[in-house]
Amino acid sequence: MTGRREGRPGERRPDTWPGWDEAALVAGLRAGDEAAFAVLVESLHGRLLALARSFCSRPELAEEAVQETWLAVIKGVEGFEGRAPLRSWIFSILVRRARTLAVREKRHGVIAPPDEPPAGDAEGADREPGMGASGRWETPPTPWGFEDPEAAMLGREALAVVEAALERLPEAQRSAVWLRDVEGVGTEDACNILGVSETHFRVLVHRGRSSIRRALDAYVQERRPGPARAGRPRGAGE
Amino acid sequence: MISCHEVTRLAGEYLERRLKLRRRLGVFLHVLMCKGCRSYLEQLRLTLLALRAIPAPEVPPQRREELLRTFREHRGGR
Numbered sequence: 001m002t003g004r005r006e007g008r009p010g011e012r013r014p015d016t017w018p019g020w021d022e023a024a025l026v027a028g029l030r031a032g033d034e035a036a037f038a039v040l041v042e043s044l045h046g047r048l049l050a051l052a053r054s055f056c057s058r059p060e061l062a063e064e065a066v067q068e069t070w071l072a073v074i075k076g077v078e079g080f081e082g083r084a085p086l087r088s089w090i091f092s093i094l095v096r097r098a099r100t101l102a103v104r105e106k107r108h109g110v111i112a113p114p115d116e117p118p119a120g121d122a123e124g125a126d127r128e129p130g131m132g133a134s135g136r137w138e139t140p141p142t143p144w145g146f147e148d149p150e151a152a153m154l155g156r157e158a159l160a161v162v163e164a165a166l167e168r169l170p171e172a173q174r175s176a177v178w179l180r181d182v183e184g185v186g187t188e189d190a191c192n193i194l195g196v197s198e199t200h201f202r203v204l205v206h207r208g209r210s211s212i213r214r215a216l217d218a219y220v221q222e223r224r225p226g227p228a229r230a231g232r233p234r235g236a237g238e
Numbered sequence: 239m240i241s242c243h244e245v246t247r248l249a250g251e252y253l254e255r256r257l258k259l260r261r262r263l264g265v266f267l268h269v270l271m272c273k274g275c276r277s278y279l280e281q282l283r284l285t286l287l288a289l290r291a292i293p294a295p296e297v298p299p300q301r302r303e304e305l306l307r308t309f310r311e312h313r314g315g316r
Binding site: 128130131136141143144158159166177182 | 241242244281305306
């Protein structure tokens with residue numbers, strides 16, 4: 001169950017708690033079993049912090065949101081009804097706390113990032129670069145041409161590009177992509193966690209993924225051998 | 239036949255196998271014949287692969303200890 005990276009993208013990553021099943025974990029938390037809480041902290045703390053950063057630009061504020069979340073989990077585990085996975089319940093708490101803190105900070109004069117444009121579906125909306133007005137490629141994407149694309153993607157450099165692109169996304173897209181694609185949270189759960197409709201969520205995820213693909217594309221095109229191959233990028237417009 | 243633009247909009251859900259049969263078939267047939275969309279789809283697949291591989295940041299030991307202490311204070315010894 002651990003570290004499996006293949007398989008279809010976006011496939012739900014099962015909640016895995018080393019050595020525990022979810023029911024045992026919840027029972028342990030309720031019974032005051034420290035080991036159960038340690039498992040939770042190990043598995044989730046870093047992920048919560050990363051998600052909190054979507055909402056809170058200041059690292060200290062994100063830390064505070066995570067801190068408050070853990071406290072709410074400790075005090076409120078009796079209230080967990082198991083309708084959604086434990087992890088989704090915890091993510092929901094975090095999103096509420098992080099948003100509240102971020103709003104409070106904005107009131108104190110810290111400049112807010114611009115709001116997400118409405119998730120419209122107008123003519124020409126979300127057209128990829130190179131896409132003509134007729135809906136056909138004018139400049140089709142150039143294949144990346146890796147010998148071993150999976151290995152290239154999982155290399156440190158490519159992952160750094162992806163992480164940087166993720167950080168540059170607007171808040172709503174970033175949290176949506178984080179939950180859906182990095183965490184593998186199911187669409188329905190993710191919509192509940194973020195409090196958005198499925199239609200809106202799909203638009204957010206789509207826009208976020210497109211930006212990240214573009215960032216990867218720029219990275220790949222930049223580092224491919226220059227003049228020798230520049231005349232015949234493999235596959236482009238053949 | 240669906241357009242290239244339409245394929246790019248459906249590509250994510252296509253890869254997640256969330257599309258209904260008719261649309262899935264539409265994307266499949268389009269991609270069979272369109273090199274540009276084939277590249278796009280492959281790039282998006284790799285993008286999703288990389289996203290899933292982002293490692294979780296580790297918990298600093300001190301923070302871990304603080305949290306466990308908080309847990310003990312509220313729930314321990316029961």
